[in-house]
Amino acid sequence: MIILGIDTSCDDTSVAITQDFQVLANVISSQDEIHAAWGGVVPNLARRAHEQNFPLVLQQALQQAELTMEDVDVIAVTQGHGLAISLEVGVQQAKDLAATYQKPLVAVHHSEGHFLANLAGEITHPAPLTLDQMEFPSLAILVAGGQTQFVQVKSLGHYEIIGETVDDALGEAFDKAARLLGLGYPGGAELSQKAQNGNPKAYQLPRPMRNSGDFNVSYAGLKTAFLRLVVEVKSQSTDGTLTETQVEDLAASFQLAAVDTLIIKVKKIFEKQQFTQIFLGGGVAANSFLREKLTSFAQNNGVSFFHPYTTQLCRDNAAMIAIAGFIKAQRGEFVDDLNKLDRDPQLAIPS
């Protein structure tokens, strides 16, 4: 089955073509350049950029896949969760394409896409695992700019959030910590790079909510503690600025605290319930330090740990939406009435 996937949930305009679980094209046109000037997403710009980017991104995806719209069997689009003004563009484009080319449409939850990105592969690179190899229930850990969730996957299409952030998301915490260090937008990835050269034990930071008795995490408190630390370190220097070594040590200490906070809760989850598989998804799934920590946890506990095999499949992208759409299409879950489909920024993950 040939699926055309569309995702415009936040900064990126993305269109992908997949054949079953194989990615033929996954084009992502990032708006980071536009937003960097403002230090973040600006919705008016986001909408305009999505509208301008969409036809080009679609054309490029079809060219890369060497297909035309006529070859597409199903269209899949992100309905939510995300930024309303951005989601709107993708949903409208998907509806227009479905009507024009008489194709069935599937609406997908963004988080389900992040989890199912683990099933995506290419001709040159097999997927981390196949659908048949998935075991249920399993644990999905979704870490992105807007979400940090522990999700129990009861079966495909049936999810339960068993823990989540009570304030800021992990990706957001990385980006905000990066801002406090004077790095660019979105600085999370840059912070991780700096952290590679730093000493993670150089500074002490808290592990918020470690004994909260639930599986929730909090990053607002860590951000505040980090702010306090950065101010203190700056005040001790003669010119009020940070040296490169200090930036690297601060970044490494922050990253350790942030990732540790997550791992502590993974351990608590496994104390209560054993899963045989862990799936990581979302933009922060590209973070190699987090992957290492989860890999060693998995090895010590006899669990299989999976993450999408490229950064392209971790960050917001349409291939994961196409994969999720493929699975939903096989179950016959199509949009009945195109006119009634609307974006839903607060869409809950299907239970």
Add this chain to the structure above:
Amino acid sequence: MQKYISLLGQKAIIFALQGELGAGKTQFVKGLAKGLGISQLITSPSYTLVNEYFFTHQDQILPFVHIDAWRLPSEADLKSIGWENFLQAKAVIALEWPHLPDLKTVKNGLVIPLQFSYEAATDDRSITLEKPEEKNA
């Protein structure tokens, strides 16, 4: 906050929150939501820019809107996230905003500016209430 309860459902009430990262704005918004009887988890709107919740007041269902607008360069950008709809719906709005708002678009509402500050040396936090400004249609 108690003294503004009589205005609930009559006009929009906007808490304009200014302050640095870590000054306690999120905690304030959590408290505000709790006070309105919202039991849902209040999480950061930094990514979605706006989070909308609902509460009941005297048989009226009213929106509680949490906006992180520090990345929106002008008041005009507020429009694109449904600002005018929120005002019309007489919402209670917690607006995290990087500078003192002028809020010219508010025609029928009460703007309550709150300044959050954080003193790193002593780890003290304070909230300063500026003079609330009532804007009439």
